[in-house]
Amino acid sequence: MNEMLEPGGNARRLLLRRALAAGIIVAIGSHKAKAAEAQIVVDNFTFSPTPLNVKVGTTVTWVNHDDIPHSIVCPTLKVKSHPMDTDESFTYTFDQAGTYDYICGLHPHMHGQVVVAA
Numbered sequence: 001m002n003e004m005l006e007p008g009g010n011a012r013r014l015l016l017r018r019a020l021a022a023g024i025i026v027a028i029g030s031h032k033a034k035a036a037e038a039q040i041v042v043d044n045f046t047f048s049p050t051p052l053n054v055k056v057g058t059t060v061t062w063v064n065h066d067d068i069p070h071s072i073v074c075p076t077l078k079v080k081s082h083p084m085d086t087d088e089s090f091t092y093t094f095d096q097a098g099t100y101d102y103i104c105g106l107h108p109h110m111h112g113q114v115v116v117a118a
């Protein structure tokens with residue numbers, strides 16, 4: 001039989017190796033880019049957990065599990081959500097450290113707090 005090496009063999013293997021390495025780099029990159037997330041549930045006229053402790057850069061999502069609407073109002077941040085109907089959510093990314101008190105705009109007796117650490 002002809003034992004001659006296939007001319008493109010090495011080049012093809014090199015390309016494959018490069019493709020694999022690129023794939024690994026992409027995987028690491030996307031893992032690093034994944035931002036912190038946290039969730040606050042609104043249920044039975046209560047925010048939970050409160051206080052919520054997070055780090056700067058965390059995206060917080062409030063989800064309303066009540067069968068009446070609630071909203072998020074934080075005067076410090078000048079944030080005012082739309083009224084969230086059942087299972088609707090509101091998202092805000094905290095990019096500065098601090099202690100943030102908020103209330104429900106529809107039921108001002110509902111209090112919550114997010115503590116953002118640097």
Ligand SMILES: [Cu+2]
Pocket residue numbers: 069070071104105106107110
């Ligand atoms: Cu409410």
